[in-house]
Amino acid sequence: MEKNQRKLNKSFYIETYGCQMNIADSEIVTSILCNDGYSLSEYLEEANIILFNSCSVREKAELTLKKRLDQLQFIKKKKKTLFGVIGCLSKQVRDILLKEKKIDFFVNPNSYKEMSNFIRYAMIGQKNLSINHQKNETYADISPFLKRDKIxxxxxxxxxxxxxxxxxxxxxxxxxxxxxxxxxxxxxxxxxxxxxxxxxxxxxxxxxxxxxxxxxxxxxxxxxxxxxxxxxxxxxxxxxxxxxxxxxxxxxxxxxxxxxxxxxxxxxxxxxxxxxxxxxxxxxxxxxxxxxxxxxxxxxxxxxxxxxxxxxxxxxxxxxxxxxxxxxxxxxxxxxxxxxxxxxxxxxxxxxxxxxxxxxxxxxxxxxxxxxxxxxxxxxxxEYLGKVQEVLIEGESKKNNQYWYGRNTQNLIVVFPKESYKIGNIVSVKINDCTPATLIGKIYKDVKKWNPSKI
Ligand code: SF4
CATH class of the missing domain: 3.80.30.20 (tm_1862 like domain)
Structure with a gap:
């Protein structure tokens, strides 16, 4: 297929590396693209645009991105999938990735509103596209994409x-x-x-x-x-x-x-x-x-x-x-x-x-x-042993599917038997054991519907 005849398949997949800011940015980018008529794909193989929300604050995150790009080059070549990088990537690194044609475009964190333009340009063969707008952007007018089943x-x-x-x-x-x-x-x-x-x-x-x-x-x-x-x-x-x-x-x-x-x-x-x-x-x-x-x-x-x-x-x-x-x-x-x-x-x-x-x-x-x-x-x-903690249930424990995990107000992970409770419930958990990273306990009394006055 000629480059400029490539069909504009508007489905994208996004992988996020780095800190919480990048996770939040991926939700903003998802909203922007969905508003522009793109659809979010749950599976990488089905998308024809793959975005990598990157980080180069630490060397490890940068190496992870490079490794991942190398791993996926076969998809890029076989399916002619477009690869775009967004996020905190240093100019030096992104220039190398563009030069080596491992990615098709890069969009910096202040330019996400123009994302679909970059995709369009890259689709018609304008490769090695980069932008570096200096204007800061708060995205205050963009509501982050709401994920299902998240609390x-x-x-x-x-x-x-x-x-x-x-x-x-x-x-x-x-x-x-x-x-x-x-x-x-x-x-x-x-x-x-x-x-x-x-x-x-x-x-x-x-x-x-x-x-x-x-x-x-x-x-x-x-x-x-x-x-x-x-x-x-x-x-x-x-x-x-x-x-x-x-x-x-x-x-x-x-x-x-x-x-x-x-x-x-x-x-x-x-x-x-x-x-x-x-x-x-x-x-x-x-x-x-x-x-x-x-x-x-x-x-x-x-x-x-x-x-x-x-x-x-x-x-x-x-x-x-x-x-x-x-x-x-x-x-x-x-x-x-x-x-x-x-x-x-x-x-x-x-x-x-x-x-x-x-x-x-x-x-x-x-x-x-x-x-x-x-x-x-x-x-x-x-210090928490024997104490009762208010815990917001966030999901199933990775180590035991009979247990929930959640966090107390101090942001410490607490795991406990599920009983009849659900994700999103606030429960009181009495702590009876711990590791250096996790508090372990049992439901102390009946679940309260979310009630902030009782946090
Ligand atoms: S320069 Fe970097 S490390 Fe320092 S406060 Fe800002 S974001 Fe944090």
């Missing part, structure tokens, strides 16, 4: 980031930070609730710097949370990610005040060493971070805290690593996400700093950090 979802409230951490590609791929209109956010949350969702996670690279201004009115993150908690008392509200530099006591007090705002804060620290924090251009010190953790625990005593830690950043010495372990010991986080540093093309660190910690040292330090976190997670989980 939890994500909603972006800010996009982009102004922080310029030296290791991070996000400010270059997603652009400057922009906050969505709060009226849209509230309306969208109401719509999600009316469609059966029980829990919404508000997303942003840095939700604490949410700030929307119109005329004399300014609404910050604490006010947004307050409005949402009051306007939709029947929904659980979570948020991610918090930046220690921007998190205010005002936000902490609002979390403490409302039972439907979940008691969990993901607070990436990255390093416990002031020297490394400075090199990373994180705008806090370990002392300020520890003081914030103390205030969280004073204002919201039941709050769980999780972290991101990156080990082996440029110039990290043993002393810096020990500072990180010491900070972890002081806080004893509930859980965390741990990585070793790998330079990301396009970032300040890639261009200006030396990746001078040997790989074997990075691996050893990462192992020590993971082992220590396991110890702390285990300690924290044991």
């Amino acid at each position: 939890t979802t994500f909603l972006s409230i800010t996009r982009g980031c102004d922080n310029m951490c030296t290791f991070c590609i996000v400010p270059f791929t997603r652009g400057r930070e922009i906050s969505s209109n709060p009226y849209y956010i509230i309306d969208e949350c109401k719509r999600l609730y009316q469609n059966g969702y029980k829990e919404i996670t508000l997303l942003g690279q840095n939700v604490d710097s949410y700030r929307w201004t119109q005329g004399l009115i300014t609404i910050d993150f604490s006010e947004l949370l307050n409005f949402l908690a009051i306007e939709i008392p029947s929904i659980r509200i979570r948020f991610s990610t918090s930046n220690p530099h921007d998190m205010s006591d005002k936000v902490l007090k609002i979390i403490s005040k409302h039972s439907n705002i979940c008691k969990h804060i993901h607070l990436p620290v990255q390093s416990g060493s002031n020297k490394i924090l400075k090199l990373m251009n994180r705008k806090y010190t370990r002392e300020k971070y520890l003081s914030l953790v103390n205030r969280i625990r004073a204002i919201i005593p039941e709050c769980s805290i999780s972290h991101d830690i990156m080990t082996g950043f440029c110039n990290e010495e043993e002393k810096d690593h020990q500072d990180t372990l010491d900070l972890m010991n002081k806080i004893q986080y509930n859980y965390g996400y741990m990585f070793s540093y790998s330079p990301r093309p396009g970032t300040y660190a890639y261009k200006k700093l030396k990746d001078n910690v040997p790989q074997n040292v990075k691996i050893e330090r990462l192992k020590e950090i993971i082992d220590l976190q396991k110890k702390h997670s285990s300690f924290r989980m044991k």
Whole structure:
């Protein structure tokens, strides 16, 4: 078939890699394409357009994407399927993928509304198509695609980031930070609730710097949370990610005040060493971070805290690593996400700093950090033994189909025998056992219909 005679089969399949932002973006992209007359295919083999929502924030995600593209090249060739990449891919990587013809087009996170144009161009043979619009876009006028049988979802409230951490590609791929209109956010949350969702996670690279201004009115993150908690008392509200530099006591007090705002804060620290924090251009010190953790625990005593830690950043010495372990010991986080540093093309660190910690040292330090976190997670989980937890049932346990799994307000996984309950029910579970990652229990008393006043 001639390139320009290719039939416009409007069915697409989407694979998502990376963080919650990418999951939320896939729902936006799905809505945009469905509104433009495309249909979402449940099976990759049936679609004639495959979109890969990518991530290059960590090297591992980028490698996963490349591997997946290689695996699927036979479909591309055999069925002439179009491959498009969207999301946070660095310019260097996407240029290589386009040059090698592993993909047909790339659309950056600010240009999703133009997706169908790119598909059309690629369909008629205009390959190697790329775009890099600088204008930031909130997609406030696009309602995310609603998935069947889901009870939890994500909603972006800010996009982009102004922080310029030296290791991070996000400010270059997603652009400057922009906050969505709060009226849209509230309306969208109401719509999600009316469609059966029980829990919404508000997303942003840095939700604490949410700030929307119109005329004399300014609404910050604490006010947004307050409005949402009051306007939709029947929904659980979570948020991610918090930046220690921007998190205010005002936000902490609002979390403490409302039972439907979940008691969990993901607070990436990255390093416990002031020297490394400075090199990373994180705008806090370990002392300020520890003081914030103390205030969280004073204002919201039941709050769980999780972290991101990156080990082996440029110039990290043993002393810096020990500072990180010491900070972890002081806080004893509930859980965390741990990585070793790998330079990301396009970032300040890639261009200006030396990746001078040997790989074997990075691996050893990462192992020590993971082992220590396991110890702390285990300690924290044991604090729940004998206690009753309110759990939103999210699905069947992967290990035992006679068990449900759900999460408590602290975002900890709880599994328990199903009995007669259903996905979406809120149940009280008495915890009688645990692993470092899971609380295990039994239904404590009758299920309550979702009732936020009893969360
Ligand atoms: S706060 Fe730092 S790490 Fe997070 S997205 Fe912004 S630049 Fe990246």
